[in-house]
Amino acid sequence: xxxxxxxxxxSYQHPQSITAAIxxxxxxxxxxxxxxxxxxxxxLKIVWLSHQPLGAYQIQDELSKLLSxxxxxxxxxxxxxxxxxxxxxxxxxxxxxxVGCPFPNSEHSNIFLICKGCRKVAEVVHxxxxxxxxxxxxxxxxxxxxxxxxxxxxxxxCSSHRA
Ligand SMILES: [Zn+2]
Ligand SMILES: [Zn+2]
Numbered sequence: 324x325x326x327x328x329x330x331x332x333x334s335y336q337h338p339q340s341i342t343a344a345i346x347x348x349x350x351x352x353x354x355x356x357x358x359x360x361x362x363x364x365x366x367l368k369i370v371w372l373s374h375q376p377l378g379a380y381q382i383q384d385e386l387s388k389l390l391s392x393x394x395x396x397x398x399x400x401x402x403x404x405x406x407x408x409x410x411x412x413x414x415x416x417x418x419x420x421x422v423g424c425p426f427p428n429s430e431h432s433n434i435f436l437i438c439k440g441c442r443k444v445a446e447v448v449h450x451x452x453x454x455x456x457x458x459x460x461x462x463x464x465x466x467x468x469x470x471x472x473x474x475x476x477x478x479x480x481c482s483s484h485r486a
Contacts, residue, residue, distance in 0.1 A: 344371045344423055348411050351427050355409055363402045365389050367423065370412055375442040376420030379403065415444065417473045422446070432456070432470040440481030 348367055352359045359367075369385045370377055377385075383399045403421060406412035410427050414420075415435060422435075422444050432453050436445040453470070460467040477485070 341368055341371050344368075347427055348409075351409055351411060357405070357409060360402075362386065362390075362394070362398060363405055366399065366402045367406060367411060370406075370421055371423045376415050376418050376422045376437075376444055378418075378420050382421065413446070413471065415473055416471070417475075434472045434474060436478070437473060437475050438478035438481055439475055440477055440485075443478060445478070 345364065345367065348364070349359055365386055366382055369382055369389070373381075379396065379399055382403070383394055383396055386399060387394045403412060403414075407414060411424055412421050413424050413433070413435070415422060415437065418437070425446055426448065429448075431448045434447045434449055434452065436447060438444070452472070456470050457467055459465075
């Protein structure tokens with residue numbers, strides 16, 4: 324039997340501190356032998372500071388304010404692609420928005436629980452689901468890449484307010 328801790332690892336995107344997220348990102352970049360440039364670091368901070376997933380244009384706005392100059396969309400998209408490639412940020416396809424990853428040190432597939440009330444997102448790593456999908460892929464000889472499951476609903480906080 325798997326212990327609960329292994330079975331179900333969950334993290335709400337907050338309140339992990341920005342400082343912790345940035346120092347973790349620096350370690351990941353060092354390990355991957357890539358550079359966390361100023362724009363990349365600032366974008367990571369912007370994503371972490373937000374309590375909700377952010378769209379690329381919101382990120383562009385915030386970055387332009389922070390750096391006191393107009394930042395072009397390609398700069399933002401390139402930096403986001405870098406952050407995604409290095410596992411520091413995830414893109415939520417259904418929202419076309421970005422969130423910081425609380426588990427950047429590990430290879431993982433994940434389930435995103437997206438609250439329709441407060442728009443907060445919880446990232447869950449659920450091993451049995453991962454194993455099931457990998458099993459399906461291997462049985463169908465489908466090359467497994469990654470899985471991101473996006474689930475919409477109401478978080479416990481919002482449902483207790485509503486009750
Ligand atoms: Zn993640
Ligand atoms: Zn909620």
